[in-house]
Amino acid sequence: MIRKIINPDRSTWADLAKRPVKDLEELEPGIKQTFRLVQELGDEALLQLAEKYDGVRPAQLLASAEELAAAENQISTELQAAIRQAYSNINLFHARQSEEMQPVETMPGVVCWRKSVAIQKVGLYIPGGTAPLFSTLLMLGVPAKLAGCEDIILCTPPAKDGSIHPAILYTANLLGITRIVKAGGAQAVAAMAFGTESVPAVGKIFGPGNQYVTVAKQLVSRAGVAIDMPAGPSEVLVMADEAANPAFVAADLLSQAEHGADSQVVLLTASEEFVDAVTVEVEKQLAQLPREVFATQALQNSIAIVLPDTEQMLAFSNLYAPEHLILAVQDFESIAKGVVNAGSVFLGNYTPESAGDYASGTNHTLPTNGYARAYSGVSLDSFVKKITFQHITPTGLQNLGKTVEVMAEAEGLQAHKNAVSIRLKQINNV
Structure with a gap:
């Protein structure tokens, strides 16, 4: 079942945030x-x-x-x-x-723009x-x-x-x-x-x-x-305080665990008693799942960490960079402002991760394995290229040309400078 860890030293957090290693x-x-x-x-x-x-x-x-x-x-x-x-x-x-x-x-005379092309x-x-x-x-x-x-x-x-x-x-x-x-x-x-x-x-x-x-x-x-992105097994991190419902949290953890044996779920809370209450609910709900075998195996990779306060929970979550982050906490709006690494965030007790998986509107194709530190989930932008355009008038080149000539010469790229100089000569009738 989920491994319980009480107030781990910060020096151990990086190891705790590592996903199960699989050499592919x-x-x-x-x-x-x-x-x-x-x-x-x-x-x-x-x-x-x-x-x-x-x-x-x-x-x-x-x-x-x-x-x-x-x-x-x-x-x-x-x-x-x-x-x-x-x-x-x-x-x-x-x-x-x-x-x-x-x-x-x-x-003046230098116009730039960008266009999205499918x-x-x-x-x-x-x-x-x-x-x-x-x-x-x-x-x-x-x-x-x-x-x-x-x-x-x-x-x-x-x-x-x-x-x-x-x-x-x-x-x-x-x-x-x-x-x-x-x-x-x-x-x-x-x-x-x-x-x-x-x-x-x-x-x-x-x-x-x-x-x-x-x-x-x-x-x-x-x-x-x-x-689209580097992808690995599905994962969820739930941050919960005394306002959270243990049955809800257990259901959220299991909704990811049932994806497959290599999925991972993480619970962060300030209460050891809450971890125990969630564990009881997990065992109760697990027995009713058609995919019990998958979920049980996934739970072997999973952890529940007790930390002193939401500030430390948020710090650990940002280090972990979860695919899905559920803030089952009373002050979720202010805590959400501090989230910098997550694929998709679910706020409050009545926002299950499965809503985003299916039908709320957000995309469920998200970065896993810590890639949320640098990658976004799939969006409309994923299917387009952004092409930049520019148009420079003769007056514009007179305004900009000297800047380009000086920079090109400083880099030792004479042909770059010449591409500007030859035009300026014609514009200025030199």
Whole structure:
């Protein structure tokens, strides 16, 4: 169960903030072999590897229009309504992220501006194994569509009968994504990175996956294909005081622990009694979970730390830089102002992390493993490039030219200076 640590010395915090270490380098040779096979055989490699790893050779690699149309009748109207509501909220939140920068005249005759341009081809990887993550399709597909990406490729592994989970197909249909590839694992990443007969090579790959997908994404990023972010197992840190509800906190911890055996959950509180109360609730709720085995294994990696006050809790949280941070504390508004490292923050007793996972509107594709110190979660910006423009009039170059000439000469770059000087001579009729 969760390991309890009482008032640890600050010198030990860095060690406590470390995630469970997993050496994934040993996977690289096999993944590189998969890459070579996909590059050599294209679609045929994807079909062979689906048979090997998913237990089925799909009759066709791409989902058909008929399969897409049939999905609506294969999920309940209640689930359809939930997906549509989540879509609406996520769409509204991400649409507000659009920004149009007004041109800036940095000095008379020198105008600069920036424009957001969609990445033309993007690839979305959606796991379909132990949990078909149609919610992740919403989180990636909505901003991709809003950004104006011309070609959106969806890869997801087939079930044993060669089908794709109907909730994934229904969500894809709602988003207007029609190129759906029945491929999972490292082979799907390879197809999107290098291209096959049916899968165009993309500029950027998004989406979570198992350790093979994670390593495959890291490998293609070295080959010049962009990825959303370095990603690892899911995690949550809950900061709780006397105003928190032990049952709520236990449920939040378990909601992350059930993701997988390598997930990690952390509880920070000033009360040892509160840790004990949460532990009782965790054991009670754990026994009722269908994914009890996964959650139990994840809890072996997890810790509850008792610290003297919220100031120290906040300091530890910022050091840990959690993917998800829940502030189940009375004064959450003032404490939230001090948060500098977190993927997404959930305020108060009635804001469960699972709301952000599904339907509140924020994105659930977030940096893990401490990457929240430097990375943001997926947003509309993730699907666009920011291109700068400038226009200089003859008067503008007269105003700016001397500055550029002096700087270029100081750096010993005479051709840079000349590019300005030759123009100034013409402008000044010299």
